[in-house]
Amino acid sequence: MGLKATQMQMRLTLMLMVALVAADQALPGCPNTCGSVSVPYPFGIGSANGNNCFFEEALKLTCKRSTLYHGDGNVQILNITIDGKLDMLLNISQACKIEPYRGQVSGNIISLSTPAFTISSDDNKFVSVGCDTYGYLNTFRNGITFSTGCLTRCDSKESIESMQSDGNCSGIGCCEVDIPPGMKNISIQAFSFNNFNYSSNFSNCSYSFVVKNGNYTFWLDQLNNFPFQNSSFVVDWTVGNDTCQNSMHRPDYYACKSNSECENSATGYGYRCKCKAGYEGNPYHPDGCRDILECTTHRHNCASDDYCHEIEGSFQCLCPEGLTGNATKEGGGCLSEQRDDVFTKVVIGAGVGLIALFMGTSWLYLIYQKRKVIKLKEKFFKQNGGIILKQHLSREDSSQSTTIFTAEELKKATNDFDENLIIGKGGYGTVFKGFLSNNNIVAIKKSKIVDQSQVEQFINEVVVLSQINHRNVVKLLGCCLETEVPLLVYEFVNNGTLYDYLHNECKAANVCWKARLRIATEAAGALSYLHSAASIPIIHRDVKTANILLDDNYTAKVSDFGASRLVPLDQTEIATIVQGTFGYLDPEYMQTSQLTEKSDVYSFGVVLVELLTGEKPFSFDRPEEKRSLTIHFLSCFKEDRLFEVLQIGILDEENKQEIMEVAILAAKCLRLTGEERPSMKEVAMELERIRLVEKHPWTNTGQISEEAQFLLHEACSTHEHGDSTGHQNTGYDSLRDLELIDLGDGR
Structure with missing residues (x-):
């Protein structure tokens, strides 16, 4: 009879606790629900007893026809949880x-x-x-x-x-x-x-x-x-718009009540409250955080309910008088103080045996795990084409060979790929700064995915890229094939990208026209080398200012071959999935999916326009007619307004002719038909000629040459978009109106 009475008392206690928690959802006199949605304080609907039912105006709710809305009824709310x-x-x-x-x-x-x-x-x-x-x-x-x-x-x-x-x-x-x-x-x-x-x-x-x-x-x-x-x-x-530390000193505006603690929002807006350990309930409601009562609700780890003793905000497991030991379930419970010594010896012996068994098992497990890791590395090495690469290296001159790094070497070089050493992220992977054991600093690229069907092509490209030795191309030093996704190791270039300098007001002012022309000439020479002087022609496929690095001497180095493709000697174009960066993508390539060397030429034309204007290739922050930089540039050039679009500070009396010639070259590169564009070799030679030619006085101020007029008439007419009878109501009617976004599936 006594046991049944105790059980009934415990049930009544639990029911009372549930009722109290439910009542604590809202302030006294305020609605607890709207339809099927609970409304916990600090949220609230209306007012009661002369006070608002909500903590602050931002948490005010409205109930209309059993539907809950935020504020005065603009956005419907489906559910609210007290944890934020x-x-x-x-x-x-x-x-x-x-x-x-x-x-x-x-x-x-x-x-x-x-x-x-x-x-x-x-x-x-x-x-x-x-x-x-x-x-x-x-x-x-x-x-x-x-x-x-x-x-x-x-x-x-x-x-x-x-x-x-x-x-x-x-x-x-x-x-x-x-x-x-x-x-x-x-x-x-x-x-x-x-x-x-x-x-x-x-x-x-x-x-x-x-x-x-x-x-x-x-x-x-x-x-x-x-x-x-x-x-x-x-x-x-969250509550409020200040930190916990500042809000605590303003009691009238501090939302966390008794037995609760405050934590700042991870996004930097306001703070949240939560009940302290050992308490549960609504931390925003007065007396909302109540002792959990672990002993009463059986939420304890004592070996018996009789060993459990409530304390404020927690509990203790204590052995009764006459018993000794650890009163928790994990500790084995309480034992009689008169227990036979033989039993104690048996327990001690069994414990020692279990410890020895555990240590032996752990040692065998560590050996097994070590062998498993070795086999996994061997599997990845074969899977990623390591055997094929070794065959290539055995046929190559040792002075030009690719270094095969171990996973441990690169893990140590990057401090286990510490996020603090990340120097770049893109569509194809993450780049870490690494310190090799010989004190050389390198850039280690960790790709996102790899296509197992193209492993042999990937190895061929690694071998070819590692043999490229050009002062304006970032050198591929080697790779690691012992990881699930191959790691590529490049020389480290530490002065940032051309994009950083052109689109930072402080840095852009330091890049004069002479430096811009030199950087353009060096980058063009590097692309020309990839197209025609390398052992196998290489199409970069993602030419942009963010992929042109600058070293300590501000020498240009073309980088990021994550999207590049080798061109077989008997082919002039390759069918591929469209990849690249919007604003730089060749329109002909986008329409046909046929990748050619002239696709790089178009992208380089956009780079030239960036160097001339200092503007990004595409931006929603500009007026609609100026969002596409190439269209706006060609339009101004066609209308004899070239100097209106040039970046302030690069034009002077001595370089007008040079700037006009570079603008004409950019327009040639931006022709929509690839066959009509110059080759990268021709572009590089023309830029070199412009750099070396003796500067003449500008004799045709405000006028465009006949060649430029013919060129721009042809280029601008093909870039005009939309028809004469209608446009989209949204104001965007072609792919050219898209914002810059990297497209990449990795390799």
């Missing part, structure tokens, strides 16, 4: 072809301003759906715009069905990217590349949205019948 998570519902941005079609596309921008909330980077994805689609996610902070996004393009329904499967958002028909941390005020917009001209019969809309992980599954049928109007996503909420 909140589920919201937001409309989906879409851009659709208008029927009947007159060259127009309708679209909408979805905006969300959440001063107290941050879009969770751990719990959400940014997704775009469509076959002629580019979606971007913008955020604004301190007057600066930050953007991310993804694109998906497919030419036919048959190609999608052959390469894509339901439930898989892998970049064909559907793409997704991670959400950058710290986003508060966002805007989402979906676009079309070509007004759905090539996909309207199976996909005539683009969709972009932020969605909670696991809440969206892509199906092929959604390309022509997208069933959703909105999506749920997660935000991280």
Whole structure:
């Protein structure tokens, strides 16, 4: 009878605790729920007893027809957790072809301003759906715009069905990217590349949205019948806009109550409260954090409930009088003090035996693990083409051979790939600064993925690239094949990239025209060498200012061959998946997927324009007519307004002719048809001629030569986009209007 009474008392205690916790969700007199959604304080709806039900204005909620909204009713809330998570519902941005079609596309921008909330980077994805689609996610902070996004393009329904499967958002028909941390005020917009001209019969809309992980599954049928109007996503909420340390000194504005502690937000906005160890409940509610009562609720590790004793915020396991030992489950419990000595000896002997057995087993396990690691390294070495590379090296001159590094060497050189030694990240991998045992400093590239079907081609390219010996090409020193993904070791160039100098106001002022012309000449010479002087021609495939490094003497060195391809001696073009960086990509290559040496020429033309103007190849921060640098540059040149687009400070009376000649050369490189562009050898020779020629007075100020007029008429006319009868309502009607984004699948 006594046992039953005790059990009944414990059940009543637990029920009372549950009721008290539920009551603590909101302040007295304030609504606890709206529909099926709980409303815990510091959130609140309205006021009660002359006080607000919410802690601050940013946490004010509205309940309309059993539906919960943030603030005065703009965004619906689906769920609130006391640990700092909140589920919201937001409309989906879409851009659709208008029927009947007159060259127009309708679209909408979805905006969300959440001063107290941050879009969770751990719990959400940014997704775009469509076959002629580019979606971007913008955020604004301190007057600066930050953007991310993804694109998906497919030419036919048959190609999608052959390469894509339901439930898989892998970049064909559907793409997704991670959400950058710290986003508060966002805007989402979906676009079309070509007004759905090539996909309207199976996909005539683009969709972009932020969605909670696991809440969206892509199906092929959604390309022509997208069933959703909105999506749920997660935000991280905090209290206030100051740190814990500053808020504690202002009791009226400090949200953490008794038996709770404060922790600063990882994103830098406000703080959160949590109950101290041994307490649970609502840390924002007065007396919301209550002792867990581990003994009563059986949440302890004592060997028996009789050994458990409550203390404030915790418990103790104590043996009763007459018993001794460790009262915890792990310690074996309490034993009688009169226990026979024989039993004690048996226990001690068994313990020693177990320890010896454990040590022997551990020793055997360590040997097994060491052998396993050795076998794994051997497996990766063979899998990554190590045997093929050794065969190549046995046939090569030892002075030109590639160094094969061990995994341990590079692990030691990078301090186990310490994040503090990261000097660059790109579409193809991460680059670490390394210190070899001979005190040489190197750059170690750790690729993201490797295509096992192209291992032999990869080894051939490593051998060829390692034999390149040109003062303006970053030297490939060797590789490591003992890891799952091969590691490449390059010479270290420590003075940054040309991109850093051109687009930093302080640094750009120090790069005069003479230095820019020299850097352009050196980079052109390096590309010319790769195209024609190397043992096997090499197409770089990703020429841009970010891939032109500067050493201590500001000598240019072409780098990053993550996307480059060898050209067989009997071929002039290669069919590939389109890779590169928007703003630099050859339009002919994008349309045909046929990679030629002239693709590098086009990209180098963009580099020349960057050197002339100091502007980025593409930017949403510029007016619409100036977003594409190449189009704006050629337009100004055609209209005799070249000097309006030049960077301030590079033009003087002595270099006008040089600048005009470089501008003409850039326009030649930017011709849309590859056959009409000069070769890199011709470009390098022309730049060298411009550098060496005696400077003449400018005799044709404000006028463009007949050659330039003819050239620009041809180049500009082919770059004009859109038709004369209609434009997209969103204001973007071609691939040229995309922001700079690296495309790369790695090698």
